[in-house]
Amino acid sequence: MSDARQYFKLPSPFAMKRGGALHGAHVAYETWGTLNAARDNAVLILTGLSPSAHAAANDIDPAPGWWEGMLGPGKAIDTTRWFAICVNSLGSDKGSTCPASIDPATGEPYRLTFPDLSLEDVANAAQGVVASLGIDKLACLIGCSMGGMSALAYMVLHPGSVHAHISVDTAPQAQPFAIAIRSLQREAIRLDAHWNDGQYDNTRYPDIGMSIARKLGVITYRSAMEWNGRFARIRLDPEQREGQPFGFEFQVESYLEGHAQRFVRTFDPNSYLYLSRASDWFDIAEYGNGSIMEGLKRIHIEQALVIGVSTDILFPLEQQEQIAEGLEAAGANVEFVALDSPQGHDAFLVDIENYSRAIGGFLSRI
Amino acid sequence: MSDARQYFKLPSPFAMKRGGALHGAHVAYETWGTLNAARDNAVLILTGLSPSAHAAANDIDPAPGWWEGMLGPGKAIDTTRWFAICVNSLGSDKGSTCPASIDPATGEPYRLTFPDLSLEDVANAAQGVVASLGIDKLACLIGCSMGGMSALAYMVLHPGSVHAHISVDTAPQAQPFAIAIRSLQREAIRLDAHWNDGQYDNTRYPDIGMSIARKLGVITYRSAMEWNGRFARIRLDPEQREGQPFGFEFQVESYLEGHAQRFVRTFDPNSYLYLSRASDWFDIAEYGNGSIMEGLKRIHIEQALVIGVSTDILFPLEQQEQIAEGLEAAGANVEFVALDSPQGHDAFLVDIENYSRAIGGFLSRI
Known part of the structure; x- marks a missing residue:
């Protein structure tokens, strides 16, 4: 394929959390590094609302990606060791089936006939990619911003599928602000x-x-x-x-x-619009009888790194503290890193030095 | 006059800071209490962007005003002692000459032919009201939000016209956020x-x-x-x-x-649009060769109370600290009150209890 992207065909029909189903849908993804024989060196990255699967340059597409400073040989996510996968969210127009895609039932774009989208659907589609690569358990699941919420959904819906988790500038649920x-x-x-x-x-x-x-x-x-x-x-x-x-x-x-x-x-x-609303809807407390802590306690992983930044007004630091506390209460060995980067929520894209130190250090210990 | 408002005719032409002039312009104002014989018990209130001059109920208009809890007999701004004046900002459509007013030169509304408006113009118009009432020196000048910036303009442009100042949830200049x-x-x-x-x-x-x-x-x-x-x-x-x-x-x-x-x-x-831009333009540093501190040091008053709130993202607490430091460096006796009210910038309109305590206490000591 001449395109940098690879495509995974979702099972058809692909049932959506809030009702409805997609037929003949797919998600785009890219990979870096090599899956080892034991298939136990895979790192999955789930993205924020707007980025594509092109997190970094690779053999097929040498253009810099949205996390270029973080991902590659010798970088924090060291692709000489890890087999990294980045999946474009279901519902995003960066290669995955989305409201702009053609509905096979009508031959016309879905537009607003696309079924209600939730981050659970995004997580399930990404998990399909991982399973299709023959990976039973991710060495690490990394989720940034919206992708951090998708990652929580992934772990709660697919028990035993993740060894370690890195939670970056995200939240267990959207607050009213x-x-x-x-x-x-x-x-x-x-x-x-x-x-x-x-x-x-x-x-x-x-x-x-x-x-x-x-x-x-x-x-x-x-x-x-x-x-x-x-x-x-x-x-x-x-x-x-x-x-x-x-x-x-x-x-x-x-x-x-x-x-x-x-x-x-x-x-x-x-x-x-669909992805934005999915971000508002996501709430880990749905899995804990209305309690964030109880919802997080349903996630069973071995290790976690939770990173937040004090200048983030969209996903304030107290929300990363909640995630860290909940995962720890669930039995994980949790490291919590609160950064003072001045760049706010976007610090994970800008303050590569400090995020690299935290993420690279954590990955070197798993 | 059956309307609660009183009107002050500005000198004509009324020259504007950034060029141009208004002809036959006026500002609306309201008063509470009685000016004493020495004319030394006057308190002027300058408002935020959208409020009218109707800060509280009065004899002519018994409807509650925008600062009803703060202003009246026995309240923090005790109108049995103080003669309070609230002026509707020049350029606001709540009774003062504004872009929606008729331009006497054309018989049509000014709309965008209204001259550039600055908070210095707002301050000068308010000072005209005060002078017209025979008041040489205000006992206290209170400015809230945008009105706090107008108040800084008032004091820097009219030396000796203010004894004490109360600065509420405001800034010496607009920051980029x-x-x-x-x-x-x-x-x-x-x-x-x-x-x-x-x-x-x-x-x-x-x-x-x-x-x-x-x-x-x-x-x-x-x-x-x-x-x-x-x-x-x-x-x-x-x-x-x-x-x-x-x-x-x-x-x-x-x-x-x-x-x-x-x-x-x-x-x-x-x-x-005009008032919003005026808020962006205001910068006390213009009066201090580019330095906020030097600009504030040109304000000579006896006493000041500076209030801010830790949850304010529009006028963050550090900006009230700057005002307090500058006024103190200029020789005023300054009290600084940092509140933790949860309501953000609007706390001065909502957390009447804590703002009353600070403002009432300060006024009782002048």
Whole structure:
């Protein structure tokens, strides 16, 4: 295959947690390193809402990936030792079946007829990839941001399938602040007249809604502390300013605009809505009679590393503490690392030095 | 006059800081209590972005005001002792001349022909009200949120006009996080096709942009901590839910919607844009060769109380610490109160008990 991605065909029908099923669906994934004969050196990475399976350069696609600094020979996730797998979330338009995919029953894109998507479905699809590779038990399951919630779902739904877990900047459930942010992002898209109940096309596309959603995302993915040092109150040069009334004047505004322009039209709006809502829905307490602790105690693994960052406003540090406490109460040997990286929730993508030290150190001990 | 408001006609022309002038402009204000013969018991309140001059019930308008718990006989701002004045900001549509007002030169609303508005203009207009009442020196100048920045402008521009100052949940300048939030609020309005470069009317009105702006405001005015206790992950009852795709499901979403519905069509979108930008522009460092401390050191008052709250993400506590340090360096006797109220930036409107104790205590000592 000329594409860097590999594809795993999900069992058909693939039953969804909240009802409905997908027929002929697939998820995209990529791998690095070599699975050993005992098939016990596999590391699975579950991603945040928007990244693809291309976490790092590999033989088929040498372009840098979204976690390039973390994954590769001699890096924290050392691919001379580990066989790493990154799966694109079911429902994401980066190669997996998603609302923009063709529904085989109609020959038309699913759009809003795509069944309700949950992170449990994302986890089950990823587990299918792992099983298809003949791997009974992952050496380590790594989940970042939304992927950290998918990882909790994976472990609770597939007992005995994971030896060690690395939880990165995530939460056992969405708190109301995060729900409010994501709800407003979805609303900006929904209220864009070009969204048109999901029936947009390239000529009428919800650019404005997606741009506002992305900017709000970036505001909550980073931190005020970082921006004080990085942007302060620096103005744009006059020639960089827009001519229109109330146009951008400060560097921070231009920074957000750059992020939005790189995102809009590269991520399907309906897929964004489905994955965003799945993040709000996920709640480990569903597996513990309404208790986060009891839900986490249903996860049986040997070792865990839980990392969080004090500047994260979307997944605050107290939520990583809950995960660490719960996994420990369930019997795992847990290391908890609280970082002070200034970059907020996105620190795992930026502060490679500190995240590498924690992740590489942990992996060297399993 | 049957209206609760009183009106002060600004000198005409009223020159604006950034150029241009207003002709025949006015600001609305309300008063409580009685000015004493020495005219030395006056307390001026400068407001946040959206409140009117109606801070509390008074003889003319018995409806509760936006700071009802704080202002009145026997309350923290005790109107049996103090003559309190609250001025509606120049540029606000709550009775003062604003972009929705008729430009006497054209007979049409100013809309975007309103001159650039700064908080220095807001301060100068308020100072005009005070002077018109025959008050040479305020016993106390209180500024909340945006009004706290207007108050800094007032004191730096009118030396000797203030004895004591109470600074509430505010900042010496906008930091990039606050600029980013306000820029995105303005963008939501600007990108609403019904905004139409400020030429909206009641039939084509930027409801969507204003709603998104308000929700984003409420998210940043409150705190994640408060919402964890207040909303957690409580769902709406099925009959409260909307029928549309991706409609509201959690209580926190309905709460935001309620706030938006109470705001939209009650605040002029162009006025909102002008005041929001004025908040981004204000920078006390302009008066100190680029230094916040040097700018604050140009303010000469006798006493100050600076209050902030640890849960405020829009005007973080470190910014109130800067104000306290600067005013102290300038020679004032400064009290600094850091509260732990869970309500975030809006705590001054909600946690009346703790704010009353601080403000009432301070006022009793001047």
